[in-house]
Amino acid sequence: MKRIDIDDELYRYIASHTQFIGESASDILRRLLDLSPTAIAESAVSEPEPTTAVAVTCPENSEKGVVTEPARSAGEETRTSNTPESAVEADVAGKVLDNITDEDLAAQKGKVGRFLYILSVLYRCHTKSFHQVLNIRGRDRLYFATSEQALLQSGKSTNPKEIPGSGFWVITNSNTTKKKSMLTRVAETLGYSAAEAEKIRDYL
Template sequence: MKKIEIDDELYHYIASNTQSIGENATQILRRLLNLSPVSASNKEQNTRIKEAKLDVKPDVITKIEDNTESKTTDIGPADVFNVLNKEELAMQKGVVGRFLFILSALHRTHKNRFSKVLEVKGKHRIYFAMSKEALLDSGSSMNPKNIPESEYWVMTNSNTTRKKLMLHEVAILLDYNETQAETLRDFL
């Protein structure tokens, strides 16, 4: 089996066509291209090669219909679950690493609306800003961190419960339903 690199738009398309939990990219593409499933003799060979599973939940998948153009600037509320990879998430260093990883996935999925995170605030300080200095100016002990692959910064010097509340609020602002927001929060 060969490895190939694909861009984010293609990855999202493949992931959005997942029909069952644990279905891998090869199975999805074979189905979409009307090719026969992998034969039993090929399965033995495939077990030696670790394939990345598309870890998505069927009830939160947004399908992209054939013959339609996809505008990928803002994919849709359910698609962050297609972007989040539980194995990569587990490899992040501590709660702060997972927190930043989830926020980065939300940013990639919702670039056009991610500025809504700036509305998430505490009583006396802001949690998100466009610069490190803005966070530092709003309070002491902020420990600001850049959200990877974005221009946004987040306060990370809070307990895990506060970070979960922040993730939940961000998810709601980005139009996730309560169940999806709780699922996202529990990834932390």
């Protein structure tokens, strides 16, 4: 198993250069570094290494900012860019429910703390597709953004807070009912069923 440790800023930089849903970190870096397959072949050692693929894992299996590349076994099917995003993340879908514990929730400060904590777990388990939450908004205001300033400009008294470790920001001045509604929409956007989304919402 190969591991590459990167800081949060570099991780966000790599993620910001994604050109299509499902693009792997290896493909992004290959493009940014202008490494063609020919150039890689010429610089490679004579004995080829096993084919690898980037795996997105939940927080209990990886540290923030770590990209894990497990070797594939012979004949194992390789995911392509044409694979639906929900299928790419099928191995982590639902595991958010396994990673939100009563102890962690109790350690948060108030409803806002619990709200941000739940969103942070959703982000860690769905890093590649989390950008879709940017499409969740109200009639005349943004709910999510990639900067504090964007939310401040979208309305008065938004009280934006950063979702821990994600680089995404969310408004927090809404009441508990609205926060639950936002969590429901986020969960459903990330591919959870209505029943699962309700369970995630009720953690608040």
